[in-house]
Amino acid sequence: MFKALLLNKTSDGFSAAMGELDDSALPDGDVLVGIAHSTLNYKDGLAITNKGPVVRSWPMVPGIDGAGTVLESSHPDWKAGDKVIHNGWGVGETRFGCLAERARLKGEWLVKLPSAFSTAQAMAIGTAGYTAMLCVLALERHGVQPGDGEILVTGATGGVGSVATALLAKLGHRVTASTGKAAEADYLKSLGASSVIDRQELANPGKPLQKERWTAVVDAVGSHTLVNALAQTRYGGVVAACGLAQNADLPGTVMPFILRGVTLAGIDSVMAPLAVRQQAWQRLAGDLGADTLATVADEIGLDEVIGAAADLMAGKVRGRKVVRIV
Template sequence: MFRAFLLEQANGQPQGFSARLATLEDADLPPLNEGDVTVAVQYSTLNYKDGLALTNKAPVVRAWPMVPGIDGAGMVLESRHPDWRVGDVVVHNGWGVGETQWGCLAEKTRLKGAGLVRLPLAFSPRQAMAIGTAGYTAMLCVLALEQHGATPASGEVLVTGATGGVGSVAVALLSRLGYRVTAATGKAAQADYLKALGASAIIDRAELAAPGKPLQKERWAAVVDAVGSHTLVNALAQTRYGGVVTACGLAQGMDLPGTVAPFILRGVTLVGIDSVMAPLPRRQRAWDRLARDLDPVMLERMTEEVPLSAALEKAQQLMAGQVRGRIVVKIAD
């Protein structure tokens, strides 16, 4: 017997949606052909996608019933995969888990061994989930900025959605690497929090959220954007000649209501960041860099821990914009 959050949809109708903490049996686990490694999950986390799934705010879940939780860290209980043995401690991010395959907001789950990453020695399972997909995505953004020539000497870096999970980790990473970071947020009360993470300046997200000119005053050498829509378009319009912008989120919207002007007149590079299906070598590189470059003190400063039983309530707060930083879910009592 084990506990898990179970999402159900009666008769395939959205109005029949329910999310509850259920007690399940091993026989309820997905068959081994869907996941060849059985994991005792110690910690999970709440990302934006988890919030969408738990509150049914968007059609994230595509198979029913579903256990949500795109991230998990824990110990291998059983393995039919050659890379993993009983007792190994692993981390999981993405790969459709919590959407088409059972996820990690459960005391036990089955995952595909090919998608697992060995827990870096620098991190505990709790710290790995304080990072989670959000922090791992932030690291992918930093790697992309570096790949396209951004350095601390290049100039100011903008981070949008800065009090969110991706934004918080991005601010902490970039500032520790020596960049001057400007954080965009709609939460003026969190200015001290962002400065403690390393932001050198704070701007109101309203400066970026409305339609703007195709080209604006050059300001940013690089951008990490987790917001999309007009915010991303304005960030592009304000990026300096030859600068680079990474896009990894859609908190404001999926649309991109802009022009090609920043690309053809200023040589700006827009890099899409996908964390869900990123190949294993790229994942491993990101985790290795997180182990080297993320200050554990800063990580703890942005982290809140809740028990599994509180995951639904915290997801509702997340979707209402009442959460900052990272939420760790402690699975076992």
């Protein structure tokens, strides 16, 4: 038997509680992983608090991220003792996830744990940090270079925003961080932000085209925030969109695209191909220092996750929550 966080929904209602499972309860897969650390992502928060329709099969073990050691494998790329990372692939939504001591996964979903990171450090990055790296790679593919001008990061105290701010600053970019938490300005500047603005400057309806300011944008917020960021992006700039913390709508116009040649680059972390994942993790190993990870993350136990998920959905969490499984 092993410990797991279990979500269930029946005619009597929804429940989230610690429980125990045995290996026979796990889904099919060719790699059994002993999970050492997981993390609490926004999607996990939605699932654990039942605030959004994330879970599509009941009961469910949440946890889209995990890092640990292969216990058993019939996949040719992995053997017992290998250290691995898992991100996404519908785990925690349609099949049991990694907020448990064990997870049975598919070998083609796994990435080798870089030697630069412990399992805890990898989960301080997690899907949020890996998504931030995907955003940075998208900006680079579109020719954004240090010295080109200001880069806006929205939702900057969140997991994606914190890591994106740190990555971009370390790469030599001038970062403006947008947040609704004025008290966190010093935190954002410690990550490398050169300036901090109030999210209300972007959160309400605005003109289709506004004064050009941003060379590029990393947006984890969506809705009016994304539309205003697009309207303020300089000619030929690029906006990487990866989240919907404000809303999933896009209440804007085509004006930034057809009059300023702005590119809107969509970022998907869930189903990204293995080669893209490997590139992102290799870059993270080289571009993100342990000091940054210590700044953006703190560690909790598996039995603290339910309370932390409620805090996350209430906007009381900054950076990353690493979950110690064993």
